[in-house]
Amino acid sequence: MIYLDHAATTPVPRAVADAMYEVLTEQFGNPSSQYPMGLEMKRRVEVWRKTVADALGCGAKQLFFTSCGTEADNWAVTAACWQNRHLGRHIVTTAVEHSAVLEACRWMERQGYEVTYLVPAQDGSLSAEQVLAAVRQDTALVSCMLVNNELGNIYPIAEIARGLAVKNPQTLLHTDAVQGFLKVPCSAKTLGADFLTISAHKIGGPKGIGALYIGPRVRNPKPLLAGGGQEGGLRAGTEATAQIAGFARAVELRRENLEEKLLCMAKIRDYAAERLSAIPDLKILSAPGGAPHILSISLVGWPSQNIVNDLGSQGVCISAGSACHQGKPSHVIAALKLSKKVSGGVIRLSFGPETDKGDIDACADALRRHHDTRMPML
Numbered sequence: 001m002i003y004l005d006h007a008a009t010t011p012v013p014r015a016v017a018d019a020m021y022e023v024l025t026e027q028f029g030n031p032s033s034q035y036p037m038g039l040e041m042k043r044r045v046e047v048w049r050k051t052v053a054d055a056l057g058c059g060a061k062q063l064f065f066t067s068c069g070t071e072a073d074n075w076a077v078t079a080a081c082w083q084n085r086h087l088g089r090h091i092v093t094t095a096v097e098h099s100a101v102l103e104a105c106r107w108m109e110r111q112g113y114e115v116t117y118l119v120p121a122q123d124g125s126l127s128a129e130q131v132l133a134a135v136r137q138d139t140a141l142v143s144c145m146l147v148n149n150e151l152g153n154i155y156p157i158a159e160i161a162r163g164l165a166v167k168n169p170q171t172l173l174h175t176d177a178v179q180g181f182l183k184v185p186c187s188a189k190t191l192g193a194d195f196l197t198i199s200a201h202k203i204g205g206p207k208g209i210g211a212l213y214i215g216p217r218v219r220n221p222k223p224l225l226a227g228g229g230q231e232g233g234l235r236a237g238t239e240a241t242a243q244i245a246g247f248a249r250a251v252e253l254r255r256e257n258l259e260e261k262l263l264c265m266a267k268i269r270d271y272a273a274e275r276l277s278a279i280p281d282l283k284i285l286s287a288p289g290g291a292p293h294i295l296s297i298s299l300v301g302w303p304s305q306n307i308v309n310d311l312g313s314q315g316v317c318i319s320a321g322s323a324c325h326q327g328k329p330s331h332v333i334a335a336l337k338l339s340k341k342v343s344g345g346v347i348r349l350s351f352g353p354e355t356d357k358g359d360i361d362a363c364a365d366a367l368r369r370h371h372d373t374r375m376p377m378l
């Protein structure tokens with residue numbers, strides 16, 4: 001099998017699974033228990049928290065584990081609006097956010113908030129000026145992703161944070177960094193966002209564990225779950241110890257020779273762009289300078305779902321936009337207002353540190369076969 005869908009999820013290395021297995025079967029104590037096994041687990045959860053926090057460039061006390069990136073996104077949006085409920089009821093976000101942010105914003109709309117959905121340029125780019133121009137005196141929250149999961153564009157979060165400090169210092173900034181963490185420069189300190197979301201399963205960790213960074217400007221953050229006081233009383237529920245152990249181990253592994261891994265991924269992306277460009281009717285959509293692991297392309301005129309199905313049956317796993325939108329047209333591609341023929345043929349290839357040129361060659365051959373043997377339908 002050729003797996004080129006690392007933006008959807010990633011394989012879990014044996015060392016990560018082993019770390020989780022040990023916690024599931026031997027060190028299975030509840031961190032709230034008062035006997036040695038529980039106390040030891042509490043200590044270890046804090047060590048793992050520090051491992052993830054160090055990779056994110058924040059203090060361990062600023063990092064809260066959640067059940068996934070989606071949960072962290074939902075929490076950030078509602079917590080920011082809660083803190084700024086007296087400031088106003090306006091949110092600025094982008095039309096190309098992940099559904100986890102968009103749906104949280106739509107929920108806020110139903111509570112009476114007004115949401116401005118910024119549309120990027122046709123190449124997926126978005127400037128800090130565009131974001132800041134939409135900010136008003138009553139803007140409670142700006143939520144803008146760090147890396148777009150379908151196109152790979154990197155958005156200027158640090159510049160937005162600096163601009164907000166001048167234009168409206170009370171407005172809180174959230175960035176969904178699920179596709180940026182350990183893929184592009186992603187330090188909480190440098191980016192300057194008040195909330196930052198990450199998720200383990202995009203970097204070789206298990207599914208079902210994410211984290212939210214909450215910065216110092218967020219006073220008395222609104223708890224997500226009330227209960228037994230875990231996660232500093234903000235997100236109650238017995239800690240998912242095996243998932244947290246796996247998250248930390250995945251972070252450690254990914255950080256080993258990280259620069260080298262990122263360079264390899266960028267080279268693979270560029271090789272894929274070059275190799276695929278030779279296929280007739282193939283258009284590269286990802287703009288230069290994007291995240292190293294994502295390449296968006298269109299086989300202009302050929303419906304993307306058919307491509308995904310056909311390549312899948314040839315053992316090549318790719319996606320038609322984001323895995324979270326299977327079967328429906330992607331809102332990200334729709335926002336770019338490309339022609340019907342281009343947008344209908346969009347597929348995403350995404351890479352991991354283990355992807356090699358052979359994988360790309362196999363994908364290119366399968367795509368070429370699809371082009372040559374199937375009729376265009378769009």
Ligand code: PLP
Binds near residue numbers: 073176
């Ligand atoms: N945000 C982005 C940009 C994503 O790509 C994803 C997952 O695809 C999520 C949020 C959701 O993360 P999770 O799958 O951990 O809920």
